[in-house]
Amino acid sequence: MTLSCVVIGSGNIGTDLVHKLLRSPSLELRALVGIDPASEGLARARKLGVEATAEGIDWVEAHAGEIDLAFEATSARVHAANAPRLAAAGITAVDLTPARLGPPVVPGVNLDQHLDAPNLNLITCGGQATAPIVAAVVSASRVPYAEIVSTVASRSAGPGTRQNIDEFTRTTASSLEEVGGAAHGKAIIILNPADPPILMRNTVFCALPDGYDEAAVAAAIEDMVGRVARYVPGYRLKRPPVFEEGPFATPGGPAAARVVALLEVEGAGDFLPPYAGNLDIMTAAAVRVGEALAEARAPERRGQVTV
Amino acid sequence: MSGPAFRLTDSTLRDGSHALSHRYTTEQVASIVRGLDAAGVPVIEVSHGDGLGGSSFNYGFSGTDERDLVSAAVGAATRARIAVLLLPGIGVADDLRDMADRGVQVARIATHCTEADIAEQHIRLAKRLGMEAVGFLMMAHMAEPAQLLDQARLMESYGADCVYVVDSAGAMTTADARARVGTLAEGLGCQVGHHAHNNLSLAVANSLAALDVGADQLDGCCAGLGAGAGNCPTEVLVATCDKLGLATGVDPLEAMGVAEDLVRPLRPEMGVIDRAGLLLGYAGVYGSFLLHAQRAAARYGVDVGEILLELGRRRIVGGQEDMILDVALELARKATPASRPAGQELPA
Numbered sequence: 001m002t003l004s005c006v007v008i009g010s011g012n013i014g015t016d017l018v019h020k021l022l023r024s025p026s027l028e029l030r031a032l033v034g035i036d037p038a039s040e041g042l043a044r045a046r047k048l049g050v051e052a053t054a055e056g057i058d059w060v061e062a063h064a065g066e067i068d069l070a071f072e073a074t075s076a077r078v079h080a081a082n083a084p085r086l087a088a089a090g091i092t093a094v095d096l097t098p099a100r101l102g103p104p105v106v107p108g109v110n111l112d113q114h115l116d117a118p119n120l121n122l123i124t125c126g127g128q129a130t131a132p133i134v135a136a137v138v139s140a141s142r143v144p145y146a147e148i149v150s151t152v153a154s155r156s157a158g159p160g161t162r163q164n165i166d167e168f169t170r171t172t173a174s175s176l177e178e179v180g181g182a183a184h185g186k187a188i189i190i191l192n193p194a195d196p197p198i199l200m201r202n203t204v205f206c207a208l209p210d211g212y213d214e215a216a217v218a219a220a221i222e223d224m225v226g227r228v229a230r231y232v233p234g235y236r237l238k239r240p241p242v243f244e245e246g247p248f249a250t251p252g253g254p255a256a257a258r259v260v261a262l263l264e265v266e267g268a269g270d271f272l273p274p275y276a277g278n279l280d281i282m283t284a285a286a287v288r289v290g291e292a293l294a295e296a297r298a299p300e301r302r303g304q305v306t307v
Numbered sequence: 308m309s310g311p312a313f314r315l316t317d318s319t320l321r322d323g324s325h326a327l328s329h330r331y332t333t334e335q336v337a338s339i340v341r342g343l344d345a346a347g348v349p350v351i352e353v354s355h356g357d358g359l360g361g362s363s364f365n366y367g368f369s370g371t372d373e374r375d376l377v378s379a380a381v382g383a384a385t386r387a388r389i390a391v392l393l394l395p396g397i398g399v400a401d402d403l404r405d406m407a408d409r410g411v412q413v414a415r416i417a418t419h420c421t422e423a424d425i426a427e428q429h430i431r432l433a434k435r436l437g438m439e440a441v442g443f444l445m446m447a448h449m450a451e452p453a454q455l456l457d458q459a460r461l462m463e464s465y466g467a468d469c470v471y472v473v474d475s476a477g478a479m480t481t482a483d484a485r486a487r488v489g490t491l492a493e494g495l496g497c498q499v500g501h502h503a504h505n506n507l508s509l510a511v512a513n514s515l516a517a518l519d520v521g522a523d524q525l526d527g528c529c530a531g532l533g534a535g536a537g538n539c540p541t542e543v544l545v546a547t548c549d550k551l552g553l554a555t556g557v558d559p560l561e562a563m564g565v566a567e568d569l570v571r572p573l574r575p576e577m578g579v580i581d582r583a584g585l586l587l588g589y590a591g592v593y594g595s596f597l598l599h600a601q602r603a604a605a606r607y608g609v610d611v612g613e614i615l616l617e618l619g620r621r622r623i624v625g626g627q628e629d630m631i632l633d634v635a636l637e638l639a640r641k642a643t644p645a646s647r648p649a650g651q652e653l654p655a
Contacts, residue, residue, distance in 0.1 A: 147364045149629045154422060165395045165425045188365055189396035193421040194622040203629035205364040239636055244606075249368050258364060262633050 001298040002028050004066055005290060008057070008082065009073035010034030010041030012158075012272055013096060016283045017071055018045055019270035024287055026294035030067055033060055057082050064089035069293065071286050072097055075160050076167075083119055093119040094289050096282050097160075098167050104175050107288040108227040109135045115296040120289055124168050125278035126150035126187060127175035128285050129202040129235070133261050134180025136224035137206040140216040144252030145207040146182035148172070151190040153197035156276035165189065182206070184252040199234075200265040200277035207248060207255030214243055221261050231288040232281050234266030234274070312553040314524045316350040316413075317343050317541050318502075319570055320380065321392050323532035325356035325595045326574050330370035333379040339529070339569050340383040346561035348541070350413055352390040353380040356534065356595055357626070358417060359391055359398035359406065365628045366595075374405065381410040388412040392443070394626065395425045400432050407436040416462075417443035417473070419624045420450040423458035430465040441500065441524075442467035445625050448478040448591055452490035459491050459499075469498035469524055474513065475595075475625055477504030477535050477588040484513035485520050492521030500524035503539040505531055506588025508580055510539035511547055518553070529566040532577050535594030536584030542566040583611050590619030599628050603635035613638055 005027050007014045014032060021029040032045040035056040042052035053059045060070060060082075070091050072079045076099040083101050086093045095102060102119030105111045109132050114120055122128060130148040137143050150172065161168055169189050176185025192198050208217070218241045229235045242260045265277030272279045320336055336353060343351050355361030355373050362369040369376075380389050390413035391406050403414055414433035416426045426442060433440040442462030447455055459470040472487045479487070484501060491499045501517035503510035503526070514525050527544045531537030542562040549559045571577070583601065587594055592615050600618070604611035617634045 149365050149627070151627055151629075159424075162422075162424045163427060166400045166428050169396055169399055186360075186363055188363065188626065190624065190626045191396070191419065191422045191425065192622075192624050192627065193419065194624075201630070201633075203365070203632075207364075238633065239640070242632070242636065248364065250364070251362075260629075260632060262629070262636075 001294055002026050003068040003290065003294045003297065004028050004030045005069035005071060006031050006033050006060055006067055007071045007073060008033045008060065010036070010039045010045070010052070011073065013279060013283060014073040015041045015044055016271040016279065017073060017286060018048065018050055020283055020287045022048065022050070024291060027069070027287065027290045030063070031059070057085055060091070061085060061089055064091060067091050069094060069290055071290070076164070087118050092293065094286050095119060095121045096286055098124060098164060098171055100171060104179050105289060106131050106179050107231060107285055107292060108132060108224070110179055111289060111292055115293060122282055122285055122289070123175045123179070124172045125152070125200070125282050126168070126172040126189060126202065127179070128281045129200065129263060129265055130172070130204050131175045131179040132224050132228050133204040133221055133263070134176050134182050134185070134206060136220040137217055137259060138181035140220040141212045142209050143182040143206045144209065144255060145184045145250035146176045146180055147186040147188070147205045148176065149188045149190065149203040151192050151198070151201045152278040153200070153275050154191045154193040155197050156200070156278055157191050182252070184250070186251070197275040199275050202263040202265065204261040204263065206259050207250045207252060208257045208259055210256040212257065217241065217259055221259070225263070232265065232284045233268060234277055234280065236264055238262040238264050310554065311556040312548065313518055313522060313555070314349055315541070315545070315555055315557060316352055316390060316524060316526050317348045317528065318352040318526050318538065319343070319529040319532050319541070320376070321352040321354045322356060322534055322538050323528045323570070324354070325534040325598065326532050326537070326577060328598060329355050329362065329367045331376055332371055333375055335573070336376045337379045337383040339565065340380045340387070342561070342565035342569055344384045344387040346565060347557040348387055348562070349556060350390050351380060351384065351387045352392060352415065353377050354392045357397060358394045359402040361397055374409065377406060377411060378409050390415055392417055393429055394418070395429050397626065400428065403429060403432055404436065407438060411438065413439045413441060415441040415443050417445050420444040420447045420455060420458060423461040426462055427465045430462060430467050434466040440467050442470040443473050443502070444471060445473045445475045446593060447472045447474060447487055448476060448483060452486045455487050456490050456494045459495055463495055463497045467497055469500050470495060471500035471502050471524070472517070473502040474504055475593050476591045477506030477510070477594055478591040479509070479513060480507070481509055481513050481516045485516045488517040488522050489520035498523035500526065502526040504533065504535050504537065504588070504594050505539065505578070506536045506580065506584050506594065511543050514539050514544055515547070529562070529570040530577050532570050532574060533594070535587045535597050536580040537578050540566065540578070583615065586612055586615045590616050592619045593623070593625040596628060596631060599631050603631050607635045607639040609635055609638040609642065
């Protein structure tokens with residue numbers, strides 16, 4: 001079935017989402033919702049033929065009967081205020097802020113467990129880019145410790161990320177455990193100001209116990225990269241997974257070896273520039289979540305969704 | 308009698324940790340702190356080389372939990388204040404809270420020189436915890452003086468008591484250091500510091516130049532123990548200041564004793580400016596990349612100099628140690644005969 005949706009937040013992320021939603025076969029964009037009548041984002045949406053309102057969450061409540069889904073692209077604080085009102089109106093929230101009110105979801109990893117949740121959280125860009133790889137390794141081996149290094153271009157890191165770098169770091173780390181399935185997770189976040197801006201880079205290290213199956217781990221990683229690339233076309237391995245012998249004294253205990261996956265994320269360039277793969281992976285994941293919800297709610301396909 | 312011409316922070320037990328691959332023991336920490344404390348060093352920094360939470364695959368796991376090392380340092384100091392380093396994005400607020408509970412009095416919050424605004428949470432938290440907060444602008448050779456001043460003003464606005472010009476790559480000429488420290492000293496209301504590395508053999512000279520243009524705080528490490536070709540050697544800085552008639556509050560002979568008897572034996576070859584160390588300063592590459600680059604070069608059969616030069620070309624910033632592996636693999640791939648099947652070009 002088709003779900004009617006709104007995007008709340010008329011900034012760069014909201015605008016990029018509008019571009020992606022206009023292409024979606026199963027999501028119908030009802031409106032872009034902002035709070036500033038002078039917002040450039042609202043004006044851009046109108047040019048694209050999308051209804052744009054500056055009346056904020058009040059408008060969403062007034063039109064609740066016409067809306068199934070709200071993509072929240074504001075801030076953690078604003079989403080915390082909006083979430084109960086969306087829930088009361090029976091609107092499912094797909095949260096792109098770090099508010100973490102609902103379960104953390106990554107399409108292709110754990111979304112099928114949360115299709116009935118009233119609020120789904122997309123973690124962080126670093127979590128979207130790396131938790132799937134940890135989950136892939138976990139499918140082929142025990143992972144006592146996983147660590148990621150996520151480097152984004154300075155210009156693509158907005159004030160929300162900068163003022164909340166601590167939450168960003170911790171939320172990303174916890175997703176390696178909650179979504180990825182590692183026993184211990186650690187995240188390192190780096191901003192690189194190089195000009196021209198760098199593409200988003202992610203390095204995933206997973207500790208491996210004795211007796212791990214190298215071919216199985218490598219195949220699981222490559223398969224997962226393909227699954228993520230289906231909704232984030234610019235998501236790729238820079239080179240085949242690298243296996244290095246230890247031993248390593250990790251916080252999850254001694255490990256015989258580690259596998260290292262070096263990843264790059266190039267954005268689709270819908271509205272945001274291609275170097276901002278960190279933002280693209282969030283909007284692309286959001287649309288994929290919305291489409292999966294649409295599939296799940298189609299009566300004839302209930303119970304047979306693959307995400 | 309006037310007080311010291313500057314405040315010295317000894318970072319043997321933090322920046323020096325890089326040179327030991329983060330393997331300090333609590334006994335070593337306690338004995339070095341006792342020595343520095345007796346010599347009159349006012350501030351002693353203790354942490355993983357990459358700051359709190361630095362123990363990792365990317366930077367190397369600590370041999371002993373840094374929390375135990377810090378507690379050992381606090382226990383051994385009678386006069387000196389214990390400092391820690393934290394890089395937002397690596398360490399987190401809870402690490403800082405734990406350090407305050409352990410008796411740490413100085414929090415140094417470090418960011419790349421153009422990213423000062425990610426230090427806001429942690430500088431403010433340090434002040435709320437009653438700690439002295441020092442802003443640490445790393446790789447400062449990559450920013451022009453005016454831009455560096457804008458970034459330093461941000462840190463001051465969050466409550467920093469001092470902002471450092473940090474020459475993480477040991478890439479600054481004396482004129483570079485003078486221009487940056489001088490600009491901050493004129494433009495800031497808070498104190499200004501300088502942290503030098505010796506890759507171009509200029510660490511002491513640049514520290515003295517920084518003092519000349521208004522620096523209030525300087526850093527050193529005993530025997531220069533530290534990232535790259537080493538830091539500004541504490542005992543050399545103190546001895547030179549003594550000859551110049553600049554009071555440091557530190558006894559030069561005692562500082563020499565700590566360096567010679569307690570620190571030099573940990574890494575006897577420290578302080579040699581070999582080609583790799585010089586290349587860091589020449590190419591402007593983060594000093595702590597050196598040992599990681601040497602290991603990757605050995606593992607993948609490529610030249611360490613080529614790795615460092617490529618990292619410089621890519622304008623890689625501090626913390627991106629993962630890119631050392633990326634570059635080493637790329638160089639190994641290029642060096643591989645085209646006849647090898649794809650996907651098997653990586654030596655184990």
